[in-house]
Amino acid sequence: MQRQFVKYPSVIIAIIAVVLAFVSFRQVGTWESDFTLWSHVVQVKPTSVRGTINLGATTMQRGDLVTAEALFRRSDTLIGQQPLFEFAWSRDVLEANWAILNIAQGRLLEAHNRLQQAPIGSSRASVCQMFLIVCATIPAS
Amino acid sequence: MILGLALLTVLAYSRIWWFGFVYDDLNWVHWAPTIPSPEWPYIAKYPFAFAAWLGGGLPWAFHGVVLALHLVNGLLLWLLARRWLSVSASLVAVTLFWLHPIQTEAVAYVSGGIEVLATTYVLLAILGGIGSGWASLTGGVLALAIGVTLKLSMLPALVLIPAIWLIAKEQHSVIVWLAVCALLYLIGLPALLYWGIAHRADVWTRIHGLNLILLEASRYLALIVYPRWFSIEHTFNTGLAWLAGVGAFGLLAVSVALRRIWLAPFLCLVWMAAWILPRGLVSVQAIQLTEHHCYLLFLPIWLLAGSFLDHFVLKGQTAHG
Numbered sequence: 001m002q003r004q005f006v007k008y009p010s011v012i013i014a015i016i017a018v019v020l021a022f023v024s025f026r027q028v029g030t031w032e033s034d035f036t037l038w039s040h041v042v043q044v045k046p047t048s049v050r051g052t053i054n055l056g057a058t059t060m061q062r063g064d065l066v067t068a069e070a071l072f073r074r075s076d077t078l079i080g081q082q083p084l085f086e087f088a089w090s091r092d093v094l095e096a097n098w099a100i101l102n103i104a105q106g107r108l109l110e111a112h113n114r115l116q117q118a119p120i121g122s123s124r125a126s127v128c129q130m131f132l133i134v135c136a137t138i139p140a141s
Numbered sequence: 142m143i144l145g146l147a148l149l150t151v152l153a154y155s156r157i158w159w160f161g162f163v164y165d166d167l168n169w170v171h172w173a174p175t176i177p178s179p180e181w182p183y184i185a186k187y188p189f190a191f192a193a194w195l196g197g198g199l200p201w202a203f204h205g206v207v208l209a210l211h212l213v214n215g216l217l218l219w220l221l222a223r224r225w226l227s228v229s230a231s232l233v234a235v236t237l238f239w240l241h242p243i244q245t246e247a248v249a250y251v252s253g254g255i256e257v258l259a260t261t262y263v264l265l266a267i268l269g270g271i272g273s274g275w276a277s278l279t280g281g282v283l284a285l286a287i288g289v290t291l292k293l294s295m296l297p298a299l300v301l302i303p304a305i306w307l308i309a310k311e312q313h314s315v316i317v318w319l320a321v322c323a324l325l326y327l328i329g330l331p332a333l334l335y336w337g338i339a340h341r342a343d344v345w346t347r348i349h350g351l352n353l354i355l356l357e358a359s360r361y362l363a364l365i366v367y368p369r370w371f372s373i374e375h376t377f378n379t380g381l382a383w384l385a386g387v388g389a390f391g392l393l394a395v396s397v398a399l400r401r402i403w404l405a406p407f408l409c410l411v412w413m414a415a416w417i418l419p420r421g422l423v424s425v426q427a428i429q430l431t432e433h434h435c436y437l438l439f440l441p442i443w444l445l446a447g448s449f450l451d452h453f454v455l456k457g458q459t460a461h462g
Binding site for chain 2: 021045
């Protein structure tokens with residue numbers, strides 16, 4: 001390798017560059033959209049709470065409410081398994097997204113109960129605000 | 142060759158023009174057209190204002206500006222590398238910097254572009270600091286870097302590292318190593334002041350935070366060697382974190398032992414430690430590093446790869462290293 005490199009440095013660097021460019025080209029696709037990003041995260045780390053919640057939220061935005069609910073249920077299980085230091089906000093984020101899903105499904109009471117469970121005061125206030133805004137748009141839609 | 146590498150980089154990132162805003166992007170890009178504004182007064186971020194003007198707020202222009210900055214950074218790294226390394230070693234450093242897949246989060250994710258912009262300022266400051274004709278502007282460039290993100294407050298001290306490298310090459314004295322220690326202290330102190338008040342925690346929690354960030358850094362270092370199956374999510378557990386903490390001290394010991402025959406690994410560790418130790422010590426949370434944070438953190442890693450080439454593969458072929 002040493003002799004080869006001394007003899008043909010440009011060729012070897014070019015080969016390394018092409019291989020890296022190919023791997024980067026594939027990896028770049030991860031950042032195409034929220035859906036590709038969180039799908040990739042869940043694919044690489046199936047136990048990721050943040051990844052599963054965000055994939056659920058993105059799936060919900062795409063209109064697939066059934067898959068979104070399944071992902072939120074999975075997140076609910078995963079939150080109980082995660083270390084305490086990882087994402088204290090997970091429960092809040094999950095409940096807020098799940099409540100929006102419930103509203104989209106027309107299950108307003110369930111949505112209300114989820115918002116009551118949101119544990120952190122400041123976040124709960126913003127979540128409730130969001131809930132009211134979403135509720136206000138329902139009659140119009 | 143450099144032009145070919147640049148073209149290959151553009152090709153590798155050719156899909157970003159059609160990408161949208163992702164995740165955190167929308168939290169801040171809408172401020173870009175109003176720079177400077179009471180909400181966002183940093184002139185350091187003018188490149189993003191330019192992107193907003195150019196694309197009318199559409200993502201393609203932000204992606205384009207970040208990619209352009211990535212290319213500029215590669216050229217600046219080339220100028221820096223050529224001061225110490227052979228042409229082949231410098232090419233290896235730039236190839237890895239431009240095309241390694243660990244850079245994709247910083248370049249393809251608009252929010253990651255903040256690290257790319259900060260790196261542009263840092264590289265300009267380093268080149269200015271070691272005498273590239275614009276030394277008098279170094280302070281201003283550093284101010285711009287800090288304007289990009291406050292976490293770069295330790296930069297003025299970090300930029301001295303290349304200078305210490307040059308001195309150390311001339312005389313391997315105890316004074317140099319003492320200077321490095323003093324430098325680390327100077328870096329750590331303001332960082333502790335910045336974050337310490339907000340993150341009150343006991344000693345064990347701080348050590349745990351330190352272990353966690355070392356685990357994150359170790360994980361990304363491993364991904365440089367084997368860049369597959371990485372994402373912005375991490376796997377944490379206490380055992381792994383302690384292993385990373387012990388491993389970091391092991392690496393430090395090895396680099397100190399090697400310093401007389403190969404100084405680069407030690408300086409590389411000093412740079413990385415200066416970045417991550419203050420953050421690790423004062424924070425109690427995981428996820429302090431993702432790939433785009435590694436863009437600036439791992440800057441000397443690419444130079445280290447070139448240095449390795451000069452020292453152990455091309456030994457005797459070059460005058461530097």
